[in-house]
Amino acid sequence: MANIVQLLPDNIANQIAAGEVIQRPASVVKELLENAVDADATEIDLIVKDAGKTLIRVIDNGSGMSDEDARMALERHATSKIRSSDDLFSIKTMGFRGEALASIASISHVEIKTKERSNDLGSQVLVEGSEVKKQEPTQTKNGTSIAVKNLFYNVPARRKFLKSDQVELRHIIDEFERVALPNPHIKFTFHHNDNELFHLDPGSFRQRVVAVFGKKFRERLVPVEQKTNILDLRGFVGKPESARKTRGEQFFFVNGRFIKSHYLHHAISEAMEELIPKGYHPSYFIELQVEPDFIDVNIHPTKTEIKFEDERAIYAIVSSSVRQAIGQYNITPTIDFEQETSFDGPSSNKPVTPPQIKVDTSYNPFEENKQFGGKPGSDRKKFSGSEASKAMQRENYEKLFRANPEMAKWTAQHLDQEDETPEETQQQSFEVEEKEQHKMPCIQLHKKYILSTIKSGAVLIHQSRAHERILFERFTEFLANNPASSQQSLFPQQVQFSAQDATLVEELSDELKMLGFELSGFGKTTFVVQGMPDYAVNQDPQELLETVLENYKNNLQELKLDKQEAFARSLAQRTAIIGGKELSRDEMLVLIEELFACSNPYTTPGGRPIIHTFTIKEFDKLFN
Numbered sequence: 001m002a003n004i005v006q007l008l009p010d011n012i013a014n015q016i017a018a019g020e021v022i023q024r025p026a027s028v029v030k031e032l033l034e035n036a037v038d039a040d041a042t043e044i045d046l047i048v049k050d051a052g053k054t055l056i057r058v059i060d061n062g063s064g065m066s067d068e069d070a071r072m073a074l075e076r077h078a079t080s081k082i083r084s085s086d087d088l089f090s091i092k093t094m095g096f097r098g099e100a101l102a103s104i105a106s107i108s109h110v111e112i113k114t115k116e117r118s119n120d121l122g123s124q125v126l127v128e129g130s131e132v133k134k135q136e137p138t139q140t141k142n143g144t145s146i147a148v149k150n151l152f153y154n155v156p157a158r159r160k161f162l163k164s165d166q167v168e169l170r171h172i173i174d175e176f177e178r179v180a181l182p183n184p185h186i187k188f189t190f191h192h193n194d195n196e197l198f199h200l201d202p203g204s205f206r207q208r209v210v211a212v213f214g215k216k217f218r219e220r221l222v223p224v225e226q227k228t229n230i231l232d233l234r235g236f237v238g239k240p241e242s243a244r245k246t247r248g249e250q251f252f253f254v255n256g257r258f259i260k261s262h263y264l265h266h267a268i269s270e271a272m273e274e275l276i277p278k279g280y281h282p283s284y285f286i287e288l289q290v291e292p293d294f295i296d297v298n299i300h301p302t303k304t305e306i307k308f309e310d311e312r313a314i315y316a317i318v319s320s321s322v323r324q325a326i327g328q329y330n331i332t333p334t335i336d337f338e339q340e341t342s343f344d345g346p347s348s349n350k351p352v353t354p355p356q357i358k359v360d361t362s363y364n365p366f367e368e369n370k371q372f373g374g375k376p377g378s379d380r381k382k383f384s385g386s387e388a389s390k391a392m393q394r395e396n397y398e399k400l401f402r403a404n405p406e407m408a409k410w411t412a413q414h415l416d417q418e419d420e421t422p423e424e425t426q427q428q429s430f431e432v433e434e435k436e437q438h439k440m441p442c443i444q445l446h447k448k449y450i451l452s453t454i455k456s457g458a459v460l461i462h463q464s465r466a467h468e469r470i471l472f473e474r475f476t477e478f479l480a481n482n483p484a485s486s487q488q489s490l491f492p493q494q495v496q497f498s499a500q501d502a503t504l505v506e507e508l509s510d511e512l513k514m515l516g517f518e519l520s521g522f523g524k525t526t527f528v529v530q531g532m533p534d535y536a537v538n539q540d541p542q543e544l545l546e547t548v549l550e551n552y553k554n555n556l557q558e559l560k561l562d563k564q565e566a567f568a569r570s571l572a573q574r575t576a577i578i579g580g581k582e583l584s585r586d587e588m589l590v591l592i593e594e595l596f597a598c599s600n601p602y603t604t605p606g607g608r609p610i611i612h613t614f615t616i617k618e619f620d621k622l623f624n
C-alpha cells in the first residue's frame with residue numbers, strides 16, 4: 001500500500017497556526033506592536049485603515065533587520081529571541097514563539113521595510129499568502145515598518161466573521177492600550193482613517209495612564225508599591241469613590257506584558273470590597289516584576305494567561321499592598337499623589353505596618369469533615385485541588401460562615417513571614433469550630449434555593465446560579481491547562497448544523513476538545529460525536545451543542561468576551577442544573593462547598609447574584 005502520510009505544506013501549516021494566533025485585526029496589532037517593543041524601539045506609530053480590515057501598519061525606530069533576517073522572520077518558528085531550551089525559562093521579550101509573522105503572512109499581504117543602523121541600505125520584502133513576491137534593497141529609515149494588507153483575503157470564513165468596524169476598532173484600541181501602558185518610556189501614536197486617536201509622549205507610568213484615559217484620572221490614582229523577595233509591585237488603584245458601575249480600566253502587567261488573571265483580579269476586588277458599593281468596579285493599573293523563571297507564559301498561544309510558581313503568595317502580596325495603599329490614602333487624604341516622586345525616587349510616604357495576624361495557612365475547613373468529601377459522582381478534587389483554590393476556598397468560606405473579620409486580612413501576614421520559621425506559623429493555628437459544620441442546617445426551598453445559617457444570620461443560595469458559577473470555573477480550568485476527560489460513545493451519534501454553525505463548530509474545535517467533546521467530520525455540516533464529556537454523558541449532543549452555540553453567539557456579540565470565556569459561559573449556562581431539581585442534604589453541602597471554592601462565589605459569570613445574606617438584626621426588625 002502506498003504511503004499516505006504527508007507533511008502539510010508550509011503555507012497550510014501556517015494558516016492553521018494563524019487560526020490560533022490571529023483571530024482578528026487586533027491580534028495583528030498586538031503582535032506587530034510587541035515585536036516593535038522587543039526591537040527596543042523608542043517610537044512606535046500605528047496606522048490603521050477600516051478597523052484593520054484593509055491596512056495595519058506599524059513603524060518603529062528599533063533595531064531593524066538584516067536582509068537575511070527580514071526574510072527569515074517570515075518562516076515559522078523563526079525567532080531571534082530563543083537559542084536553546086534553557087532560554088525558554090528566562091524569557092524577557094514579549095514574543096518568542098516565532099509564529100506571529102509567519103501566521104500573519106499566510107493570511108494577508110505583507111510588506112516589510114527594514115534597516116539596521118549599521119547599514120546604509122535597508123531591504124524591502126513583499127509576501128502574499130506565505131509566498132515571497134519580491135525582495136530588494138531599498139532606501140528606508142532605521143528601524144522597521146511592517147504593513148499588513150487585506151487580512152484574511154484567502155480565508156473567507158474568517159473574514160465573514162469579522163464584526164463591524166466599530167467593534168473591531170475597539171479590540172484594536174484594547175490591544176494598543178495593553179502595550180502602550182506598560183511601556184511609558186516609548187512614544188506611541190495611533191491613527192485610524194487619518195484621525196489621530198492617541199498621541200502618547202514618553203513619561204512616567206502615571207503620566208501614561210493619564211494620557212491614555214484622560215485628565216480625570218489625574219486626581220483618581222492612589223499609588224501602590226511593594227518590594228518583596230519574590231516580586232516588585234508598582235502601579236495605581238483608582239480611589240474607591242471613583243469606582244464605576246461598568247467594569248472599567250483594569251490592568252495587570254507582568255514583566256511588561258498584559259495578562260488576564262481572574263485570581264489576581266479577585267485579590268484586588270477583595271482588598272477594596274468594603275470600600276466600594278456592591279455592583280461597582282475599581283480601576284487598577286498594576287505592574288509586577290517577577291523573575292522570568294518564576295512564571296510560565298507559554299501556556300497560551302497568545303500569552304495573555306500566565307502561571308505563577310507560587311500564586312498564593314502573589315495573591316497575598318497584591319491584596320495586602322492594595323489594602324495598605326488604600327489604608328494610607330484614607331488615613332492621610334491630603335497626601336499629594338500628584339507628585340511623580342512616589343515612583344521615581346525613594347518613597348516619602350510613611351510605611352504602614354500591616355496588621356499582625358497569625359493564621360495557620362495550611363488550615364482547610366473541609367479537611368476533617370468527611371461529610372463534605374467523597375460524595376459519589378462529585379469530582380471535587382479536580383478543581384479544588386490546587387493550592388491557590390484551597391486558599392481561596394478557605395477565605396471565601398471563612399468570610400461568610402465564620403464572619404471573622406481578621407481572617408479576611410490573613411493576606412497581610414504573608415508579608416511578615418520572612419522573620420518567622422514555618423513551625424512558628426503552624427503553632428498559631430486557627431481554631432476550628434468543627435461541630436458547627438457538622439450541624440450546619442441546610443434546607444431546600446421550593447427546589448430552587450438553599451437556605452443555611454451563618455454566624456451573623458442566614459444565607460440564601462440560588463442553586464442553579466451556584467451551579468453555573470461552579471461549572472464556569474471548572475470549564476475555564478479545562479480550557480486553560482487541564483482538559484476534561486471524555487467518555488467514548490458506544491454508538492457514535494451524528495449531529496447536523498446549519499452551514500454557519502458548522503463553521504463555528506470548526507472554529508471552536510480546540511475548545512470543544514478541551515471540554516471533553518470528541519467530534520469528527522470537520523469541513524462538513526454533519527459531525528460524528530465519538531465521545532462526550534463526563535459531565536454531560538447522558539445528554540442529547542444535538543440539542544446540547546445547538547443551545548450552547550446559540551448562547552455562545554449571543555455572549556460573543558453582546559458582551560465583549562473573548563472566545564474561550566464566551567464558550568465556557570455558554571456551556572455553563574446550558575449544563576447547570578435547573579431550578580426544580582430536588583437536592584439531598586449531601587448534594588446541597590457539596591454544592592455549597594464547591595461554590596466557595598470558586599474565585600468569585602457571589603455572582604454568576606454574567607454578574608447576577610448567587611448569594612444573599614440576612615443578619616439576625618434584619619430578622620429582629622421584622623418583628624418590631
Ligand code: ADP
Pocket residue numbers: 031035036039060062063064065073074078079080081094095096097098099100101102144
Ligand atoms: P517572535 O516575536 O515570537 O520571535 P515573530 O514571528 O513575531 O516571532 O517575529 C519573528 C522575528 O522577526 C523576531 O524574533 C525578530 O527577530 C524579527 N522581528 C519581527 N518584527 C521585528 C521588528 N519590528 N524589528 C526587528 N525585528 C523584528
Ligand code: MG
Pocket residue numbers: 031034035094095096100101
Ligand atoms: Mg513577536
